[in-house]
Amino acid sequence: MSDIAEPGGAAMREPSSPPAKPLRTRILQRFPWLRGYLLMSPTIAVMLAMLIVPVVALFVRSFWTQNVFEIDTTFTLRNYAYIFELSDRITYWFGIPFPLANPVYVILLVKSIAMSLAVTVVVILLAYPMAYFMAFRVKRHKMLWLILITIPIWTSYLLRVFAWKIMLGFNGVINSGLMNLGIIDKPLEFLLYNPIAVIITLAHAWVAFAILPIYVSLEKIDRSLLEAATDLGDKPWERFWHVTLPLSAPGTIATILLVFIPTVGDYVTPALVGGSGGSMIGNSIQLLFGRQNDAPLGSAVSVVMMATITAIVCLFLWLVDYRKIRARGMN
Amino acid sequence: MSTGESIISLRSVAKHFGSVRAVDDVSFDIRRGEFFSLLGPSGCGKTTLLRMLAGFEVPTSGAILIDGQDVSTVPPHARPTNMVFQNYAIFPHLSVRENIAYGLRKKGLSKQELAQTVEDALALIKMTGYGDRASHQLSGGQRQRVALARALVCKPKVLLLDEPLGALDKKLREEMQLELRQIQRTVGVTFVFVTHDQEEALALSDRIAVMSRGKALQIDAANRLYEAPNCKEVAAFIGSMNFFQGSLRETSGGTALVDAGPLGQLSASAAENAPGPGSQVSIAVRPEKLRLAWDKPAAGQNAIAGRIATEAYFGDRSHYHVAVEGLAEPIAVAMQKSDRLLDDASSIGRPVWISWAPEAAVLLTE
Numbered sequence: 001m002s003d004i005a006e007p008g009g010a011a012m013r014e015p016s017s018p019p020a021k022p023l024r025t026r027i028l029q030r031f032p033w034l035r036g037y038l039l040m041s042p043t044i045a046v047m048l049a050m051l052i053v054p055v056v057a058l059f060v061r062s063f064w065t066q067n068v069f070e071i072d073t074t075f076t077l078r079n080y081a082y083i084f085e086l087s088d089r090i091t092y093w094f095g096i097p098f099p100l101a102n103p104v105y106v107i108l109l110v111k112s113i114a115m116s117l118a119v120t121v122v123v124i125l126l127a128y129p130m131a132y133f134m135a136f137r138v139k140r141h142k143m144l145w146l147i148l149i150t151i152p153i154w155t156s157y158l159l160r161v162f163a164w165k166i167m168l169g170f171n172g173v174i175n176s177g178l179m180n181l182g183i184i185d186k187p188l189e190f191l192l193y194n195p196i197a198v199i200i201t202l203a204h205a206w207v208a209f210a211i212l213p214i215y216v217s218l219e220k221i222d223r224s225l226l227e228a229a230t231d232l233g234d235k236p237w238e239r240f241w242h243v244t245l246p247l248s249a250p251g252t253i254a255t256i257l258l259v260f261i262p263t264v265g266d267y268v269t270p271a272l273v274g275g276s277g278g279s280m281i282g283n284s285i286q287l288l289f290g291r292q293n294d295a296p297l298g299s300a301v302s303v304v305m306m307a308t309i310t311a312i313v314c315l316f317l318w319l320v321d322y323r324k325i326r327a328r329g330m331n
Numbered sequence: 332m333s334t335g336e337s338i339i340s341l342r343s344v345a346k347h348f349g350s351v352r353a354v355d356d357v358s359f360d361i362r363r364g365e366f367f368s369l370l371g372p373s374g375c376g377k378t379t380l381l382r383m384l385a386g387f388e389v390p391t392s393g394a395i396l397i398d399g400q401d402v403s404t405v406p407p408h409a410r411p412t413n414m415v416f417q418n419y420a421i422f423p424h425l426s427v428r429e430n431i432a433y434g435l436r437k438k439g440l441s442k443q444e445l446a447q448t449v450e451d452a453l454a455l456i457k458m459t460g461y462g463d464r465a466s467h468q469l470s471g472g473q474r475q476r477v478a479l480a481r482a483l484v485c486k487p488k489v490l491l492l493d494e495p496l497g498a499l500d501k502k503l504r505e506e507m508q509l510e511l512r513q514i515q516r517t518v519g520v521t522f523v524f525v526t527h528d529q530e531e532a533l534a535l536s537d538r539i540a541v542m543s544r545g546k547a548l549q550i551d552a553a554n555r556l557y558e559a560p561n562c563k564e565v566a567a568f569i570g571s572m573n574f575f576q577g578s579l580r581e582t583s584g585g586t587a588l589v590d591a592g593p594l595g596q597l598s599a600s601a602a603e604n605a606p607g608p609g610s611q612v613s614i615a616v617r618p619e620k621l622r623l624a625w626d627k628p629a630a631g632q633n634a635i636a637g638r639i640a641t642e643a644y645f646g647d648r649s650h651y652h653v654a655v656e657g658l659a660e661p662i663a664v665a666m667q668k669s670d671r672l673l674d675d676a677s678s679i680g681r682p683v684w685i686s687w688a689p690e691a692a693v694l695l696t697e
Contacts, residue, residue, distance in 0.1 A: 227387055228420035230407045232434030232485065242433075246424045 055306075062299035071296065079300035105284065105301050109308060112280040115195055115202075116263040122203040123259045124252065127210035131251075132244075134211070135218035146215075152208050161272045164201040168192040168273065193275025201269045210255045217251025218244070253320060257313060264309055281305055338363040338488060338521050339384065344393035345545075346379050353379040355545035356393070361489075361523060366515050368524045368532040371542035372568070377525045378493060380542070384523060385491050386410045398488055413482035414491040418498065419474045421466040427453075427477055428462035434485040452480040455514065472503045479511075483518060492524045496531065508535055529569055533557070541565050557617075559602075563695050566615045573621070573662050575614040579606060579694075587694045589614055593657025597633045599692035606696050613695045618665040620691035623651065628686040635685045637662065639678050653685055 021029075028035045037044070062079055065072045087101035098107055134145050152160065167173045168191040175187035191197065221244065229239040245252075267282030274280070281301070288298030337360035346354040354376040361367045369377035382388045383395060386407035395403050402410055413434065422430050431449045440448065453459045456476035461469075469477065475495055482490055496504045496511075512535050515522050526532050532539050533553040540550045541564075549556060549565045560566035563574065577591035587601035589612055599614045606612065628634050637655035652661040662685060 222418070222420065224416045224418055224420040225422060227407070228414070228416055228422070229433070230387075231385060231412075231414045232481070233408045233437050235408055243422065243424075 058299045058302055061296055062303045064296045064299075066294045066296050079297045080304070082297065083300060083304060105281070105304070108279070108281045108284055109301075109305055111195075112264050112282070112305075113308070113312065115199055115280060116260050118199045119202045119206065119263050120256055120260045122199060123206050123210045124255065126203065126207050127214055127255065128252070130207075131211045131214035131218055134215050135221075146212075149208055149211050152204070157205060158268065158272075160205055161201055161269050164197070164204065165192065165273055168197050168200075192273060193278060195274065195278045197273040197275075198270045198278040198280070201273050202263050202266060205269070206259045206263065210259055213251040213254045213258065214248060215251070217248040217254075221247045249320070253317070256316070261309055261313065265305060336363050337361060338398055339523070340394075340396040341380075342394045342396070344380070344383065344390045344395060346376075346383060346388055347391045352545045354383070354390075357545070357547050358393075359540060359547055359550050361521060362538075364519050364521055365537040366512065366522045366524065366535055368526060368536040368539045369542055370526055370529060370532040370539050370568075373527055375542040376545040377527075377542050381414075381491050381493055381523060381525045384489065385412055385414045411488040412491055413485045413487040414493065415475075415478045415482050415495045417493045417495065419478040419495075421469070421474050421477055421481075423466050425466070426462065427458070427464045427466070427469070430466065430477055431462075431481045431484055433481060438485075448484055452484045455483070455517070456480045471499050472507060475499065475507060476510075479514065483514075483520065487520060489521045489523055492522060494525055494527070496526075497528075504531075511535065533569070541568060543568070559693060560615070560695070563613055563615070566693070566695060571618055571663055573616050573618065574695075575616075575658075577612060577614065579608055579610050579612045581608055586689050587612070589694070594635055594655070597692075598689040599694045600690045601694040610696060614692050615695050616687055616692045618650070618663040619667075620687055621662070621664045622686050623653070623664055623666060624684045624686065625681075627684050632686045632688060633692070635662070636682065637685060638680060638682050642679060653683060655685075 028038070061071075063075050063077065065074075065076055065078055082102055083105050085101040086099055088099070089101070091098045091100065091103040091107070093103070093107045093110070096110070100106060130149070134142065134149075138145050165172070169175070170187050170189065170192070172187075172191070174191060175184075178184045179187065225243055225247070226239060229243045230236075234242060264280075265282045265285075266280065267286050270278050270280045270283055271286075274283075285298050285301050285305075288294045288301065292298075339361040341357055341359055344354060344357045345352065357376075357380065369380060371377045379388060383390055384397075386402070386405060386409075390403050393403075394401050397411060422433065425433070428449055431452050432445060435445055435448060449462065450459070453462055456479060458473060458476060458480075461473070466474065466477075475498075478495070492511075496507050499507060508531060511522075524532070524535065533556075536553060538550060538552055539556055540547045541556060542548065543564055549561045551559075551561075556565060556569050560569065560572075566572045566574075575589075575591045575594060575597055577589040577594075577597065580588040580590055580596070582588075582601050585600055586598050589597050589599065591597045591614065597614050599616075622628075623639075627636075635655055637653040640652040640654040640661050642652075643650040648665055648667050651664040651666070653664055654661045664685060
């Protein structure tokens, strides 16, 4: 290639002295970190445009206020004060006292976190055995099993949520099935439009994503370690507890975060199958940005939610590491 | 060391994987306290046999008795055996101390006893002070020792070792061989050691089972395997060996006379159960039992004339290949420096006489 391209250019230069490098090349060679940033620049641009800018905008807006039709951009903590304003009037939710003047957002946040935790537990309980089965029991056609597991993801998220509406609804599959079998006389009303329906639907939506990381961490475990544990006197369950579970911890922890973090803020599923009792923090944020026309308060609620999730995740990561160290010290 | 009393009895043990007979009707005993090796090329069934002793594989047929009890179908966690795995299988999420203590947790020891046992084990493997290290901070040799200690603290009746030195470099391997033998003498536990390295097996073992294609060909002490192999396969596998084929003429007084075609009549020491006259036999002689001379040796010895084809000089010894008319393969001769006659560099191509005493050769049936 260069032989064809060069002759014209080569004739113009002094043949003996080395060709001077362009300024750009010299700068990049002098500062390698600059080259690194240059190579990363598309990613950095996307991150800036789609992640950092919206978050910063949200954060900034949470310090503004809404005056009916227009937004007052003077800095104020009023929105946060509104969320956490104390009051003598105590609101009880499941027996927990909330001495707040406007307790709805904090209660919804606590409720969303509780529901997300329930979803995460259900997802782990469903995904772990499936991942375990694929890693240890399936000998051939592992790829086929992996593809089968992704099949639910082939349809849209919305369709899957609607499918659960059809399953759990008043004239839904479960009710009409049970009625045809003569087990019940009239449809069960407690199936749909409550937190349980939201937890079932969310768990179903996330289970497929949860299997893969757990599967990968189980697949990586050296089989001779399991044999060694058995050889040293462990029965199958003891071996699972002492070797398999600790060694699959990285994938399991990743899965817990992968499911917990996005489900706290989910609003589509509670809107469709949650009814009034099953609504979550995401739904009220959506309302604040929409019908209630108070984007600054919505931003403040979002920021509080993000901060809470971050705190919980940090606490969780610190706890699992702490446990590991403590278990080592005890043995 | 060996009291003669057997601790492991294999009775017609076989293991089939589909149509493959990995272990094919093997029966022998392993004595209490001995260092026993299973030696053979890869795929000979030695590892499968060891895994059956550990309980990871269940025999297709036959019975395995450990200390008089049939353990053929007993799971690994309930067997009085422990294993040192080929890749050591050190638990990566546990420290050295926790690894060694792993099998002890259920033995009902007090906290002090457990700590003391682990410290003693660390001392035995010369790793005192390494208890808090993580497995990824250990060298190959250290991992090997931790695996050994972890298995030994469980006080097994039999310790099973699956090529434990295979992953170490040559120098470390030789050190570990000595140490392994010393530890075995100290603790007095029966060791069953799988290896494909014959030198390792010869150096370490009280007795060796040479395996091939799922069968145990010969079970004997190292020197017997080397000096008196019972078949051509064992003779060829252990060390190097020259074979001369022929038909047996007669046996008298422990010496057999064989018509070896173009080589004339050769003699070798023969066992009592030697076959009758006329049978096809091989005479097997080790390269170092052959002598080279420029002149025809005196009568009473076996002698073959040939030409030196190659010479390889090793300092303390030299290896020669001697081409002989009528033989497809050249004869291998090893000579120590002390009796090396041919220190002339231009010896290649020169005619030479190979000779050996009848008692230096072994008679093997075809």
